[in-house]
Structure formats: structure tokens, C-alpha cells
Amino acid sequence: MSGEEAPEAPAQQQQTEQEKQPDEPPAAASDAPQEPASSPAEEEVFSCRALVLTGYGGYDKVKLQVKTRSKPQLQAGEVLVRVKACGLNFAELLARQGLYELLPSPPVTMGMEGSGVIEAVGEDVKNRKVGDRVIVLSRSGLWQDVVLVPADQTFVMPESMSFEEGAALPVNYLTAYMMLFEMANIRPGKSVLIHMAAGGVGVAATQLCQTVPDVTVFGTASAAKHETIVQGGVTHPIDYRTKDYVEEVRKISPMGVDVVLDPLGGSDTQKGYGLLKPMGTLIVFGAANCVTGQKKNLLAMAKTWYNQLSISTQKLMQANKAICGFHLGYISDDQLIVRTMATLLELYNQGKIKPRIDSSYHFEEVGDAMKRMHERLNIGKVILLPEPKKEEEKPKSSPEAEDKADKTEARVSEEKKEEGNTQEVKKKKKKEKQLYSITLPRNNVL
Ligand SMILES: NC(=O)c1ccc[n+]([C@@H]2O[C@H](COP(=O)([O-])OP(=O)(O)OC[C@H]3O[C@@H](n4cnc5c(N)ncnc54)[C@H](OP(=O)(O)O)[C@@H]3O)[C@@H](O)[C@H]2O)c1
Numbered sequence: 001m002s003g004e005e006a007p008e009a010p011a012q013q014q015q016t017e018q019e020k021q022p023d024e025p026p027a028a029a030s031d032a033p034q035e036p037a038s039s040p041a042e043e044e045v046f047s048c049r050a051l052v053l054t055g056y057g058g059y060d061k062v063k064l065q066v067k068t069r070s071k072p073q074l075q076a077g078e079v080l081v082r083v084k085a086c087g088l089n090f091a092e093l094l095a096r097q098g099l100y101e102l103l104p105s106p107p108v109t110m111g112m113e114g115s116g117v118i119e120a121v122g123e124d125v126k127n128r129k130v131g132d133r134v135i136v137l138s139r140s141g142l143w144q145d146v147v148l149v150p151a152d153q154t155f156v157m158p159e160s161m162s163f164e165e166g167a168a169l170p171v172n173y174l175t176a177y178m179m180l181f182e183m184a185n186i187r188p189g190k191s192v193l194i195h196m197a198a199g200g201v202g203v204a205a206t207q208l209c210q211t212v213p214d215v216t217v218f219g220t221a222s223a224a225k226h227e228t229i230v231q232g233g234v235t236h237p238i239d240y241r242t243k244d245y246v247e248e249v250r251k252i253s254p255m256g257v258d259v260v261l262d263p264l265g266g267s268d269t270q271k272g273y274g275l276l277k278p279m280g281t282l283i284v285f286g287a288a289n290c291v292t293g294q295k296k297n298l299l300a301m302a303k304t305w306y307n308q309l310s311i312s313t314q315k316l317m318q319a320n321k322a323i324c325g326f327h328l329g330y331i332s333d334d335q336l337i338v339r340t341m342a343t344l345l346e347l348y349n350q351g352k353i354k355p356r357i358d359s360s361y362h363f364e365e366v367g368d369a370m371k372r373m374h375e376r377l378n379i380g381k382v383i384l385l386p387e388p389k390k391e392e393e394k395p396k397s398s399p400e401a402e403d404k405a406d407k408t409e410a411r412v413s414e415e416k417k418e419e420g421n422t423q424e425v426k427k428k429k430k431k432e433k434q435l436y437s438i439t440l441p442r443n444n445v446l
Pocket of ligand 1: 088089090091172175195196197198199200201202220222225264287289290291292326327328329373374375376377378379380
């Protein structure tokens, strides 16, 4: 592709940055009624590890930071969750490049999904208790080892579900389910073209297609992943890197397909529309073509924008086709999310869906985790683990990833030293309070 970037720098192993601020009040308590100050000895010291986007750019912009502070106070309706695993989404690759409008500007803690154990519940929380294993969903802020969230943004995990699976489920499966069943109304005998079929959403969509009889799945993916996606339910795998997928689909199904799930944008949206059978549905839900590597590529963005599908309603009418857009982040109907999560957890219990974990990386290795997705190596979900990496521990990823991680240069990421200027110190402290707030705002569900 003409917009390709120069070879990327290796991902950096990140080192934690520790700062102690025992005197600073907990962010969660800042709006709460003032209580008598307890002596430092009485105050429970509380440490928080968070992955913070410190600016837009490459892998090194996401830093692991550790803060020590006094214990946060729960508000009514909230639960405190010890996070065990978090999901990495393509949206976070976009966000790191400044291309995801729903993430507040840096510095900000990223993370839209996670799983963990409830350690404390606030007043009025009736349906959650200490010890519950839960999935958590939010627009951002979940890449931390502990979070305060409204109880209604948590979903109790089935007993047999691992924390990695719990963290892998919500974003990918909600997206795939709502597109297939709410928008496309997939029915027996239909055919679906799934791009990025070996990725998180792709695997979820393929599994969900299997819950409907006789659905044919065309799936595009890099050739090395074909065996795995066929085992997962893809009927016709297509190597989009070496073949024209439109031709490949037409060789098998000259009329085209009933549904196209398009996470790519640009010229692929035009191709998808062209591949639709009459009465078919195209769902646009991403613009991965804007991303060619770790740094923002303006040429690729311009090309994607220039080639986007533009069509008059009259032409659409005459073609008998439907075009939809889907974005989970803009779903404001919380009940729809709660209902769909209940359906998905039921499907998991019935053994009909199961998140496929590609690899797990500790927070320290977030650059490697992102690199794995950028380099198109993952099959299924990439997971981030808040638990500190033990010295002797090998990466919990595939041998391929281990090899890459070995080659990765370790680099200490250092934040700028605090400036002596009092004004700047004040500003910095104010920002840090926001940054290390482990309370996620209400109505922050995706
Ligand atoms: N609208 C929504 O609500 C919503 C929600 C979730 C995800 N999404 C979109 O769905 C898509 C998939 O997201 P995901 O989180 O499941 O990620 P993912 O599929 O796991 O992404 C990585 C895989 O995608 C393929 N790929 C294709 N183009 C790529 C590119 N330009 N850069 C890197 N990889 C590329 C690669 O596999 P192959 O080479 O094998 O194809 C790669 O291994 C993204 O476009 C994302 O923005 C949208």
C-alpha cells in the first residue's frame, strides 16, 4: 500500500514509574462529605497501577504508572473491583494515534473492558456482593488494577469463565451480536462476509453465525490464520493480502453475499456494497484502513476518506440494499447492553460461544501487546494483565510473540522531572488527581 510507513521501532518494555503521595486525598472522596482527617497511621495505604495514555503517537505513549495513596471511598451504588484482566481493542490503537473521539484527551487511563473480583460494595448495592467475579464495561479507565464503578456497569461471570475470557467478551461480542441480530437480522441460509475474521470481533461474529443454522461465512484473514478460523466456523477463508477477495467470493457465490461486516472503510466499503445481493445489508463499523502501523499515517487516512462510499438514496432504493453504521460507544440505551450481555452470558453457558484468547501480556508489556495487533499477528483477543510481571516469568503469549518479546529492547520510560515552579506543581497535582481517579463516572457504560 502506498501509504505504508517506514519500519517501526521495536515496542518498548515499560518500567513502572512510582510516585508516593500519601498526603493527597483520594480522588473518589473529593466530592464526598468531609470526614475528620485520620492520622497517617490509621489511613490504609492504597497502591494503584494504571496504563496511562500520556500523549498521541507510538507505543511509548502508553506508560505504566504506579501511585500510592489513601484508600478510596465508595459512593452509593458503587462497587470496588480488583481487576484481573483487561481487553485490548483496536479502538485503543486508534486512540493512541489520536483517532478515537470517545477517549478524553491525554493524560488519560485507557481501557474499555475488564474482569475482576468485587472487594467492596457501597450503600444501596443489592445485587452484587464482595467476592463476586464480574465483567466491567466502560468507555475508558479500566486499564487499572483497581476501579470504582457503578454496580450496574458490572456483569456477574459464569463460574466456568476465566478472567481472560471475561475481559475478552463484552466489546467484541456485543458488537458482533448487535450487528448480526439487531441490524442484519441474520437468518438460516444466509451468507456473511466477515473481514478481520481472525481478530476479536471476527472470531465473535463467526461463532455467533454458528448459532443460526446453515449460515455461510466468508472470512478474510492473513493466510497463516486460515486453519484456525476454519476450525472456528469460517466456511471460506480468503487471504486478502494475496488475492482479490471480491473475485474469490464471486467464484463461490456469483450473486454475492447477504451481509457484509465492514471494519475497514474506504475502498473496502465500496467493494462490500458491490458484493451485496439485493436485500443485502452492509454494516460499516470501523476504519482500520486508516491504520498502517504504530504512528498516525495521514496518507492512509486521506486515501480511506477519499475512497469512502458515497451513494444517493435514489440509487440505494433502486439497488434494494441496506447500509448501516454501528458504533458500540454511541449506544446510549443501557438496557439494550444489559439485555445483550445476559444473552451472551447464556450463550457462553450453553457452550455456543467462547472467547478465543490469542495472548496475555502484563501491563509492563503493553507496547508488545499493541505491536502484536499492529503487526497483524493475533488470532482472537489480546489481553492485558494488571498483575506485575515476575522477574523470571516468561511472556504468557504464543511462542511467536515470545520470540519477538525477547528481541525487544528493554527501555526505561521516564516522565519529566517535576519543575520547581509552584504554579506548575499545582497544575500537575490537579491533573494527577484526575488521572488517578479510580472512580469511573456514572453513565460511562459504552
Ligand atoms: N464500531 C464498533 O462499535 C466497534 C467495536 C469493536 C471493534 N470495532 C472495529 O472492528 C475492527 C476489529 O477490531 P478488534 O478489536 O476485533 O481488532 P482485531 O480484529 O483483533 O485487529 C487485529 C487484526 O485485524 C487485521 N487487520 C486488518 N487491517 C488491519 C490494520 N490496518 N492494522 C492492524 N490489523 C489489521 C489483522 O488480521 P488479518 O491480517 O489476519 O486480517 C489483525 O491481526 C476494528 O476496525 C475496530 O475498530 C468497531
